[in-house]
Amino acid sequence: MAIRPPNDRSKSPLRRARYLSLLVTALIALVMTSLPSPASAHGVAMSPGSRTYLCYRDMIENGTPANPACAAAVAETGTTPLYNWFAVLDSNGGGRTQGYIPDGELCSGGHNGPYDFSSYNAARADWPTTSLRAGSTIEIKYSNWAAHPGDFDVYITRSGWSPTQPLGWGDLELIDSVTDPPQSGGAGSDGGHYYWNVTLPSDRTGQHILYVHWIRSDSQENFYSCSDVVLN
Template sequence: MPATRTKRGIGILALALSSMLFSVFVADAHGYTTAPVSRQMYCADGTVTNCGEIQWEPQSVEGPKSFPKAGPRDGTICSGGLSRFSQLDDPRGGKWPTGAVTAGTATFTWRLTAMHATTSFRYFITKDGWTGTKPLTRADLEPQPFFTKNWNGRQPGSTVTDTVTVPSGKTGRHLILGVWDIADTGNAFYSCSDVRF
C-alpha cells in the first residue's frame, strides 16, 4: 500500500513538473510583428486593455501552417486558432489602433523570442472595402501574399527585418497578416496588424 502511494505521488509530481516545463517552454516561444505594430504588441505594451493571456505572451500565437489552404479556421486567424488568445479575433467594433502605411517600400519587423528553422515570412493584406468590424476570414484577404521572403530552412536571429513593397491602390483601413512559416514543425506564427493608408 505505501509503495503504491509513493508511486502515485511520484507520478503526480512528474506530471506537475512536466506541465511546468511545458508552460515555461510555451511562454518563451516564439515571435510577433513590431512593425507594423501587431494586435498582440498593443496588448503587451498596454495600449489596448482587456486582452487576456496574450498581454503576457504576445509571441505565442502559433497555429497550423499552410495558410490559406490550411491553418486556423476563418474567424480565428489572428489568434492562430487558439481560444485562449481569442481577444485578438475580437474586432472591437473596428477600434483597434492603426499604424500609418503608404504604398511602396516599407520596413516590416518581427521580434523573435525563440528561433526556428524557417521556410518563409509572408504578408497578406485585406481587400478593398474591409472595415475591421468582424473577425478576419480568408475571404477578407487578397488571395496571394503581397510579399514573401524565403529562408530555405535557415534559422533567423532575434530580429527579422524585411524590406517589402506595400501594394498601391489601397486606401483607408486595412489589416496586414504576417505569417512566419516554420520549416521543421507543422506550425506557423500569425500576427495581425491594423493599418491605415
C-alpha cells in the same frame, strides 16, 4: 496532497516547524503554477505592430491598457496572452490556411496554441494602428523570440474590407513571401527581430490589416500576426 496538522495532543516545536515548512512549500508551489510562464519559441510583427505586441506595450506603459480594444481583450481573456505576446501559434499548423483556420479566427491562429488569444479576433475599428503610405516600401520587423528557418507570407486586406467585419481568408491578398530573412538583435529579447522590405499596394486607403503567417520549415509549428494599419 492534503497536509495534516500536527496532533493536538503534541506540543512539539519540531513537529510544528515541520508542519509550517510543508505548508509554506505547498503555498509556493501553488503560486508558481498559477503564474504565466514565458513561451520559448515564437514571434509576431513588431513593426507595423501586431495587436498583441501593441497591447502589451500599452499595458507596460500604462499599467492597464488605455486603448479600448486592448482593454476589452484583457477583460475577456486576462493579461497572460499579453505577457506572451509573441506566442500566437499552432504547433501543428503545417502551412495550412483556408479550410483549416476558420474565418473570424485568423488573428488567434485558430485558438490552437497554449494561450487564449481569442479576444484578439474582435472585429472593431479601435485597435492600435500604424499609419503608412499606400504604395510605399516598408520594413517589416518580426520578433525572433526564438530563431527558426522558414517562410513568411504577408497578406493585406482587399479594398472594401471593413475593420468591423470578421477577418476571413477571402478578405486577404498575398503581397509578399520571403524565406529565411536576416535578423537583428539576439533571440529571446524584446528587441530582436527578423527584417525585410515589403511594397504596399497603391490602390488601398483607410484601415486595413497586414497579416503575417510564419511557416517553419523544420517543424509543423506556425505563427500568426495581425497588424492594424491606416493607409494614406
